[in-house]
Amino acid sequence: MLTLGLNSKPKLSHETFCYLRDIVYAQSGIAFADTKKYLLETRLLRRLEEKNLKTFEDYYYFLTYDQGREAEYRHLLNSVVTNETSFFRDPVQLEVFRKGVIPRLLEEKYRTGSKSVRIWSSACSTGEEPYTLAMMLMEEGLVQKGFTIEIIGSDISDVVLKAAVAARYDRYSLRNTPEAYLRKYFTPCADAFTVSPRVMETVKFRNVNLFNAGETRAVRNMDIVFCRNVLIYFDETSKRKVCSHIYDTISKGGYLLVGFSESLHNITRLFNPISIERSVVYQKS
Numbered sequence: 001m002l003t004l005g006l007n008s009k010p011k012l013s014h015e016t017f018c019y020l021r022d023i024v025y026a027q028s029g030i031a032f033a034d035t036k037k038y039l040l041e042t043r044l045l046r047r048l049e050e051k052n053l054k055t056f057e058d059y060y061y062f063l064t065y066d067q068g069r070e071a072e073y074r075h076l077l078n079s080v081v082t083n084e085t086s087f088f089r090d091p092v093q094l095e096v097f098r099k100g101v102i103p104r105l106l107e108e109k110y111r112t113g114s115k116s117v118r119i120w121s122s123a124c125s126t127g128e129e130p131y132t133l134a135m136m137l138m139e140e141g142l143v144q145k146g147f148t149i150e151i152i153g154s155d156i157s158d159v160v161l162k163a164a165v166a167a168r169y170d171r172y173s174l175r176n177t178p179e180a181y182l183r184k185y186f187t188p189c190a191d192a193f194t195v196s197p198r199v200m201e202t203v204k205f206r207n208v209n210l211f212n213a214g215e216t217r218a219v220r221n222m223d224i225v226f227c228r229n230v231l232i233y234f235d236e237t238s239k240r241k242v243c244s245h246i247y248d249t250i251s252k253g254g255y256l257l258v259g260f261s262e263s264l265h266n267i268t269r270l271f272n273p274i275s276i277e278r279s280v281v282y283q284k285s
């Protein structure tokens with residue numbers, strides 16, 4: 001089995017790639033196609049170095065037979081996920097949320113006399129998405145209208161959640177943030193910006209693996225779930241599984257928003273697609 005290249009960097013053989021990607025898939029639903037071997041190789045290389053392992057085969061054996069393998073799964077997933085995000089990502093879709101989804105939700109809340117709004121940012125990475133939503137709801141005056149806002153931000157990766165809790169961001173994360181929001185909801189500190197305490201208080205973070213029914217079961221009665229820019233990493237089987245887990249977390253009449261380039265077409269008929277301003281949002285009937 002080929003393990004060492006000329007420059008002694010470990011090389012990932014196709015066979016070991018298949019073994020490792022199967023572990024990643026079983027743990028998270030994330031599917032690495034054959035064409036993405038280089039990606040898994042690059043991302044796991046650092047973990048090999050951290051663990052002082054010489055070959056990918058050594059790492060595979062560790063993940064398969066070592067007593068510490070369960071704990072290592074977390075590191076494995078931290079290493080392989082794509083965490084790209086930013087404040088006010090996909091502004092067109094956020095406008096649909098603001099102008100289309102919130103008014104519909106509030107109408108229903110007034111009708112039923114409920115005063116709580118619960119939102120789940122279900123693959124929140126370093127926290128920009130749930131904080132953006134919190135700020136938008138504050139701008140819409142929900143607090144003044146007597147609503148309590150609860151936002152859960154969750155992710156499979158502990159590393160990103162730690163950054164989310166710290167709530168300190170550089171200019172690049174804020175590149176799409178309107179100036180008025182920047183002034184109102186952030187405090188500049190050195191070369192970064194910290195999210196204001198009232199926004200931080202609105203968002204609670206926790207680790208939830210969307211692929212794991214036991215973990216998503218802890219989330220319930222959500223009015224709106226954001227699951228943006230993560231379905232693209234799943235295959236159809238894991239998309240179906242994740243969508244059914246999410247379905248169970250949403251209250252009747254609640255909404256699911258997936259990423260701009262993502263669709264539930266051919267994945268699930270559990271939700272009713274509603275077209276709002278050329279965007280599709282999904283409603284649980």
Ligand SMILES: C[S@@+](CC[C@H](N)C(=O)[O-])C[C@H]1O[C@@H](n2cnc3c(N)ncnc32)[C@H](O)[C@@H]1O
Nearest residue numbers: 028081084085123125156209210211228229230
């Ligand atoms: C590209 S980021 C998207 C962040 C944000 N939703 C956005 O649209 O900007 C994808 C996130 O999904 C997370 N993720 C991947 N698989 C997951 C799973 N099975 N359960 C929960 N989160 C997962 C990754 O850790 C990563 O932080």
